[in-house]
Amino acid sequence: MVGIDPKAATKTPPKVVTIRVRRYNPVSGREWWQEYKVETHRGMTVLDALLKIKEEIDHTLVMRYSCRMGVCGSCGMVINGTPRLACQTQIAEVADEANPVITVEPLYNFPVIRDLLTDFTSFFEKHRKVMPYLIRNDREEQEDPKGQYLMSREDYEYLEEFTLCISCGLCYAACPVAAIDPDYLGPQALGYLFRYVIDTRDEAWEMRLKIADDEHGCHRCHYAGTCSMVCPKVVDPAQAIQRLRSILFKYKLGLYRKKKISGISPPPKEWKPRKPLPPEAKPVSSEVDYKKLEEEPVVIEVEDRRITLRHKIYE
Amino acid sequence: MAASRIQVWQYITAILLIFFLGYHLAERLPWLWGYHHYHETLYSQFVQHQYHSWWAGGLLILAYVALFHGLNGVRGILYEWRPRWGRAWDALFWLIFIIFAILGTYTVVKLW
Amino acid sequence: MSSGGPRTKRNMPGLLRASLNPWLVRVPDHPERLAFVLHRVTGVIIILYLLAHIVVTGTPAWRGWAAWDSLMTQFNNIWNQIGEFIVAGSVLFHGMNGIRLLLTEFFGLCLGEPEPPKPPYIPPTYRACQRKLLYAVFALWPILWFVAGLLIFGVW
Ligand code: SF4
Ligand code: SF4
Ligand code: FES
Numbered sequence: 094m095v096g097i098d099p100k101a102a103t104k105t106p107p108k109v110v111t112i113r114v115r116r117y118n119p120v121s122g123r124e125w126w127q128e129y130k131v132e133t134h135r136g137m138t139v140l141d142a143l144l145k146i147k148e149e150i151d152h153t154l155v156m157r158y159s160c161r162m163g164v165c166g167s168c169g170m171v172i173n174g175t176p177r178l179a180c181q182t183q184i185a186e187v188a189d190e191a192n193p194v195i196t197v198e199p200l201y202n203f204p205v206i207r208d209l210l211t212d213f214t215s216f217f218e219k220h221r222k223v224m225p226y227l228i229r230n231d232r233e234e235q236e237d238p239k240g241q242y243l244m245s246r247e248d249y250e251y252l253e254e255f256t257l258c259i260s261c262g263l264c265y266a267a268c269p270v271a272a273i274d275p276d277y278l279g280p281q282a283l284g285y286l287f288r289y290v291i292d293t294r295d296e297a298w299e300m301r302l303k304i305a306d307d308e309h310g311c312h313r314c315h316y317a318g319t320c321s322m323v324c325p326k327v328v329d330p331a332q333a334i335q336r337l338r339s340i341l342f343k344y345k346l347g348l349y350r351k352k353k354i355s356g357i358s359p360p361p362k363e364w365k366p367r368k369p370l371p372p373e374a375k376p377v378s379s380e381v382d383y384k385k386l387e388e389e390p391v392v393i394e395v396e397d398r399r400i401t402l403r404h405k406i407y408e
Numbered sequence: 409m410a411a412s413r414i415q416v417w418q419y420i421t422a423i424l425l426i427f428f429l430g431y432h433l434a435e436r437l438p439w440l441w442g443y444h445h446y447h448e449t450l451y452s453q454f455v456q457h458q459y460h461s462w463w464a465g466g467l468l469i470l471a472y473v474a475l476f477h478g479l480n481g482v483r484g485i486l487y488e489w490r491p492r493w494g495r496a497w498d499a500l501f502w503l504i505f506i507i508f509a510i511l512g513t514y515t516v517v518k519l520w
Numbered sequence: 521m522s523s524g525g526p527r528t529k530r531n532m533p534g535l536l537r538a539s540l541n542p543w544l545v546r547v548p549d550h551p552e553r554l555a556f557v558l559h560r561v562t563g564v565i566i567i568l569y570l571l572a573h574i575v576v577t578g579t580p581a582w583r584g585w586a587a588w589d590s591l592m593t594q595f596n597n598i599w600n601q602i603g604e605f606i607v608a609g610s611v612l613f614h615g616m617n618g619i620r621l622l623l624t625e626f627f628g629l630c631l632g633e634p635e636p637p638k639p640p641y642i643p644p645t646y647r648a649c650q651r652k653l654l655y656a657v658f659a660l661w662p663i664l665w666f667v668a669g670l671l672i673f674g675v676w
Binding site: 117119120122124171173174175176199200201202203204205206207211212250251252253254255257266267269270271272273275315316317318319321322323324326327328329331332335336338339340342 | 525526527528529530531532533534535537538539544545546547550552553555556557559560621624625626627628631632633634635636637641642643644645646648
């Protein structure tokens with residue numbers, strides 16, 4: 094992972110930083126660099142600074158974010174030339190008194206919708222293409238499971254790092270192949286694909302290998318490895334793709350044997366009855382009339398548009 | 409489209425290249441052959457003799473293998489550059505491969 | 521597309537910048553990317569040389585060995601030597617780095633073992649022996665290229 098400095102949050106960033114934002118207006122087609130001066134505080138992240146700009150200086154600045162804590166993977170941006178999560182990048186990490194300028198660009202290799210907002214449509218299409226879910230031969234059993242799919246601890250630890258992907262797209266933005274070939278499946282999708290190929294619970298691995306075995310699949314990767322360098326979750330897609338390709342070749346030459354598919358845990362002998370609630374716990378329903386809530390959906394009016402919200406959980 | 413059907417040969421040819429090209433380059437090391445200068449190994453006196461030995465077959469394999477490996481590498485770059493023209497790149501790859509393979513074969517067979 | 525409507529901007533660096541600039545994305549301590557660009561550039565140099573080489577070595581078959589010898593004398597000038605020097609360097613790098621790529625991409629070796637992430641969060645690939653092989657390539661390459669230069673320029 095690039096330059097994650099765990100002590101950065103304890104450092105004091107420069108009092109005022111200049112944030113240079115690569116902006117784009119989709120209607121006029123204009124592209125330009127805009128500079129904002131932002132007063133900082135200790136522990137401020139680049140996302141905090143951008144939100145401060147949006148609140149106090151220029152509300153036309155557009156970006157995507159959600160969790161603000163490196164979990165959702167929406168705030169990927171190119172900060173000082175490196176794809177990073179804006180919410181995980183401390184100002185103190187990327188700027189100092191000597192050089193208090195931070196450049197922020199939209200992620201490379203993704204179409205830009207506006208300013209820092211990028212279009213992930215084709216990225217997620219590729220993600221869907223690799224079928225990122227368990228597939229068993231016994232579909233009926235999978236729909237109505239009788240037990241758990243077993244997995245040994247070593248098997249789990251072997252693929253754990255590849256399961257941590259948050260689909261932030263930083264690896265895709267860093268990849269030199271994705272920079273040329275818009276059809277390239279990309280490190281994120283191929284990493285996922287590998288993770289299911291080696292999963293001892295998955296039985297569709299031959300189908301998955303066929304998806305990887307495409308001119309725009311794993312053969313396009315050149316092991317430049319920048320994907321692993323920028324990944325905020327240490328997923329190491331570069332390694333995953335090389336292993337995937339090696340498996341694919343061995344499979345083609347008839348030398349690959351997948352580990353034995355794991356079995357299903359036996360169903361419990363008897364279902365234990367649920368423990369009764371402790372006497373002090375009371376259900377809330379006496380206060381809220383759920384029936385009424387359902388009948389009268391929440392309505393939010395925004396200018397000329399009416400948005401109706403119906404609480405799914407009550408249905 | 410099983411891309412690995414061609415791509416696996418990219419690696420097999422690479423393994424072969426290590427040995428065949430290794431020997432071909434070793435032919436240019438003068439002291440292995442009793443010469444004093446690299447340039448002496450380029451003249452007919454030395455080269456002609458190579459075509460009459462077992463190495464003529466090696467040269468032929470080397471030509472095919474190197475052509476395949478190199479042209480397929482270029483094909484990959486072209487695939488990245490214009491993915492939609494994939495078929496055209498495949499055709500161009502085989503065309504150039506065949507033309508130069510014939511050229512190489514003619515040279516080796518004629519000089520054998 | 522209707523004129524004046526919102527349009528997304530294509531934001532891809534393209535073939536030349538991606539294949540020639542190892543610093544397209546700024547990442548510290550990352551020789552693999554440099555190796556990728558060098559591998560690609562040297563590969564293109566070598567295939568161009570190979571095509572010319574096959575044509576030129578056809579000379580004795582078409583025009584006889586005397587023609588070949590006079591061609592070799594003609595080629596023995598500084599510009600050709602510089603060209604040969606560049607090709608020799610390309611072959612040396614491409615070959616040595618190619619062995620590393622064979623081990624990693626084809627045999628799946630030297631990649632490090634997958635493991636649950638732990639501090640300092642360096643992916644296994646960068647602690648694996650492929651990195652050491654890469655350093656070895658970068659160390660050997662100038663030495664062997666220098667030796668090749670001595671041969672080609674006739675110093676030796
Ligand atoms: S592999 Fe890493 S960089 Fe790529 S999308 Fe997943 S979390 Fe993000
Ligand atoms: S290792 Fe492969 S997927 Fe990762 S950045 Fe390099 S070329 Fe792209
Ligand atoms: S806002 Fe969720 S990862 Fe940054």
